[in-house]
Amino acid sequence: MPVIVLVGAQWGDxxxxxxxxxxxxxxxxxxxxNGGNNAGxxxxxxxxxxxxxxxxxxxLSPNVVPVIGNxxxxxxxxxxxxxxxxxxxxxxxxxxxxSSNAHVIAxxxxxxxxxxxxxxxxxxxxTTGRGIGPTYADKMNRVGIRVQDLFxxxxxxxKVTAALLFKNQVLSKIYNRSAVKAEEVVQELLSYVxxxxxxxxxxxxxxxxxxxxxxVVLCEAGQATLLDVDHGTYPFVTSSNATSGGACTGSxxxxxxxxxVVAVLKAFTSRVGxxxxxxxxxxxxxxxxxxxxHEYGTTTGRPRRxxxxxxxxxxxxxxxxxxxxxxxxxxxxxxxxxxxPVCVAYEVNGVRHDEMPINQTDFHHATPIFETLPGWKxxxxxxxxxxDLPREAQDFVEFVEARIGARISIVGVGPGREAVIERHxxxxxx
Ligand code: GDP
Ligand code: IMO
Ligand code: MG
Numbered sequence: 013m014p015v016i017v018l019v020g021a022q023w024g025d026x027x028x029x030x031x032x033x034x035x036x037x038x039x040x041x042x043x044x045x046n047g048g049n050n051a052g053x054x055x056x057x058x059x060x061x062x063x064x065x066x067x068x069x070x071x072l073s074p075n076v077v078p079v080i081g082n083x084x085x086x087x088x089x090x091x092x093x094x095x096x097x098x099x100x101x102x103x104x105x106x107x108x109x110x111s112s113n114a115h116v117i118a119x120x121x122x123x124x125x126x127x128x129x130x131x132x133x134x135x136x137x138x139t140t141g142r143g144i145g146p147t148y149a150d151k152m153n154r155v156g157i158r159v160q161d162l163f164x165x166x167x168x169x170x171k172v173t174a175a176l177l178f179k180n181q182v183l184s185k186i187y188n189r190s191a192v193k194a195e196e197v198v199q200e201l202l203s204y205v206x207x208x209x210x211x212x213x214x215x216x217x218x219x220x221x222x223x224x225x226x227x228v229v230l231c232e233a234g235q236a237t238l239l240d241v242d243h244g245t246y247p248f249v250t251s252s253n254a255t256s257g258g259a260c261t262g263s264x265x266x267x268x269x270x271x272x273v274v275a276v277l278k279a280f281t282s283r284v285g286x287x288x289x290x291x292x293x294x295x296x297x298x299x300x301x302x303x304x305x306h307e308y309g310t311t312t313g314r315p316r317r318x319x320x321x322x323x324x325x326x327x328x329x330x331x332x333x334x335x336x337x338x339x340x341x342x343x344x345x346x347x348x349x350x351x352x353p354v355c356v357a358y359e360v361n362g363v364r365h366d367e368m369p370i371n372q373t374d375f376h377h378a379t380p381i382f383e384t385l386p387g388w389k390x391x392x393x394x395x396x397x398x399x400d401l402p403r404e405a406q407d408f409v410e411f412v413e414a415r416i417g418a419r420i421s422i423v424g425v426g427p428g429r430e431a432v433i434e435r436h437x438x439x440x441x442x
Contacts, residue, residue, distance in 0.1 A: 014271035020236025021329035026276035027341035029053025040227035042070020045262030046252040047234030052310025082113035083262020121146035138285025148251035216264025231259035248287025291319035326416040341424035349387035355380035
């Protein structure tokens with residue numbers, strides 16, 4: 013029985029939430045392994061829209077056990093708001109498991125995220141302001157607060173006090189903000205303890221036992237390949253490993269137990285926040301795709317930057333993640349277009365690059381080399397089989413598939429759960 017890792021191939025918002033939801037009936041566990049409430053996944057079921065941030069998308073499938081892994085950073089206020097919001101809509105959240113090793117986003121890290129962005133001015137990252145970067149920095153600096161620390165009041169007080177020794181200096185002396193009182197932070201965190209207790213578990217152990225017992229586990233990434241802190245467009249990245257390797261460290265599932273890696277690739281490209289973007293559109297086509305694709309951030313509401321599909325990035329995502337299957341989403345957003353440019357390589361200072369340039373400066377200056385494919389004049393949202401697609405749409409899928417190093421197993425033709433073509437089973441024989 014397989015363990016599957018699902019990642020984003022581009023800069024996020026490829027439709028990972030929908031892809032997880034699509035597989036939901038066939039899964040036993042869905043594990044979020046990185047990031048926190050910087051993520052925003054929109055899932056549409058029977059016309060009802062659900063926006064998930066911190067909870068894994070698997071929470072919407074009644075038989076799935078959703079897991080927040082050790083690699084996640086947890087804003088407890090957001091966690092309970094999201095749980096309450098779903099419960100109010102009749103979704104049972106009682107199966108949720110939260111790793112005792114996951115780190116907690118303290119209020120001072122939300123403040124630091126916002127003030128440091130303001131301080132950077134034109135050099136800002138364009139973060140979501142949710143405290144993600146400072147919380148991961150604390151983890152690496154070994155001054156973070158873990159979920160388990162909330163259950164030992166004296167340890168919690170010691171850790172918060174120790175973290176604030178330095179942070180209060182930074183807040184007051186560099187950013188000219190008032191210092192934070194350790195006791196207020198401690199009391200806020202303690203206020204969640206009773207509600208949190210039933211969810212907390214040794215999730216790595218539970219997942220290991222589940223895999224031994226033949227359960228189907230899907231590890232769902234937040235963010236995406238080019239937002240990965242190691243493999244992305246640093247420093248315009250998030251502060252965690254969003255690529256498939258992060259699924260191991262962020263869940264405790266070892267690499268030897270992973271069977272398949274699915275990457276979600278949007279049929280065009282979007283990016284939220286700052287940083288290089290070779291195929292970015294500044295013309296009517298960018299505006300057109302933003303509107304037909306409703307490309308506004310699920311988390312911050314910011315208009316997403318839009319560009320043509322970039323197959324250099326697709327190939328890179330395949331290689332870095334070891335992708336076995338792609339899900340190509342939002343093909344329907346091209347309906348009615350005469351022709352569709354696709355970037356197949358870059359030119360930098362007169363030199364052709366078929367792979368990601370080694371230096372980010374070159375990536376900044378890359379000019380896309382496009383091939384233009386014919387569009388189709390038909391609404392494809394009702395297609396459920398590959399053969400139902402117009403010839404040009406089939407050719408488009410096959411053109412992309414031939415250049416990204418792995419098969420395209422799923423094609424998305426609309427936002428709803430049902431609006432999908434499954435060409436191959438990504439779960440194998442499960
Ligand atoms: P995620 O962060 O990767 O889960 O993606 P988001 O939810 O932030 O953004 C993807 C958006 O595209 C959501 O609004 C989805 O409902 C929508 N979506 C996903 N797949 C498709 C598709 O195949 N066609 C269309 N039209 N919309 C899709
Ligand atoms: P999903 O899971 C798109 C971007 C932010 C910013 C950078 C760093 O919905 O695909 P952070 O707050 O993480 O420190 O911000 O990363 N970013 C995302 N962009 N989709 C996301 O998540 C993102 N999560 C973070 O806009 O550029
Ligand atoms: Mg999103």
